[in-house]
Amino acid sequence: MKTIQLPIDEKTIKTLKAGEMALLSGKLITGRDQAHLRFTEALNKHKKLPVAIKGQTIYYVGPTPAKSGEVIGSCGPTTSRRMDAFSPLLIKNGLKTMIGKGGRSKEVIKAIKKHKGVYFITIGGAGAYLAKRVKSARIIAYPELGPEAVSELEIRDFPVITAIDSRGKSIF
């Protein structure tokens, strides 16, 4: 199976085809509903984001708390469609790679195609399995959001399927 290092450069993104399986390794940030709301508010007010998103990879997840000795709790993807209203602005501002589950809107597909990004799905509901593929985790923004805080994760051999490629082709 194809292995891909994060962050993924545009040259590599252009080689990815909808439907292909791959294993991702490297660092990414996490963010879901509340973080997207805050990022959008900041961008609209021309304020600095707490994390750099240019070239970045984001994983839509809100994990369970880690037990002592664990890097992270159960950490499968949350439903990407809830972030659809916010994604095009983030993609326009440099976000390259998104990981979640389920389909995306026409606007998101359009933004991915225009700015040469990629959307992967990973295995929804396989939270324990995916937890074993996270090597480190630390909160980097909005700790008060609890499970919705923005974290930096290092993943290794994290299984994904290219769901929407840079040509705008979708598996759904």
Added chain:
Amino acid sequence: MINSKTISRTVKDLCIEANLKLRPDVVKALKSSLRKETSSKGRNLLSILLENCSIAKNERIPLCQDTGMTVVFADVGQDARIQGDLTSAINKGVAAGYKQGFLRKSIVADPLIRKNTETNTPAMIYYDIVPGKKLKLTVLPKGFGSENKSKLYMLNPTAGYDAVVNSILKAVKEAGPDACPPYVVGVGIGGDAAKACYLAKKALTKPVNFLSDKPHFRKMAKELLAKGNKLNIGPLGAGGNTTLLGVNILSMPTHIAGLPVAVNISCHSLRSAHKSL
């Protein structure tokens, strides 16, 4: 006398068990789907879901990070004697289970203000009075990816069998890949609007593909399972012939002017656990 400490401890244990150990009938349904799935990508994904079950059970990591809004069905025996405040005992149990089980606290106190209650309470408790002296507690951690795909169709009383089938299929199509297929579809037919929704959720506590005592609903469940699996949504929406694991239908009497049909979809990791006290 059933005392509140026992109730809390039982609810705590059920919350943890439901989130770590997948129901045996659901595991069986996943294994059966794996044997029948024709898409290799689909088989790969179903295998990972089964591996996830083992890891969750053996290492005590929740099956899914959405450890759910805690739905509790409390069947209270008509002659049961309960010491203390039952609702409070159940909520204390949920709070303890979500703390000690390292489960995610996913409840906000107000739908608009959205401050986390940090206890995963209040639980959504449905009380029923049943014959006997026992208290049966069923905990169903309901993830909201699937809950968000719930539907209520208030059909015309003359709509008929096919209209009911088509409404349920419509709900599955609209859920599409988003609620982690393959799905177990809970269906409630009849009652008033609220009862139909209640039945749809209660149906998820029954074994996957349990048989309704009404022949027309037995036929309907079988037909929906076959039609649903032809939609090619597949495991996690990646295509394949496993879109549904099962369809559970509950029904009750309804009004001459209506035919309520409620659909409550569960993801592939339908979680519930029960105990009688």
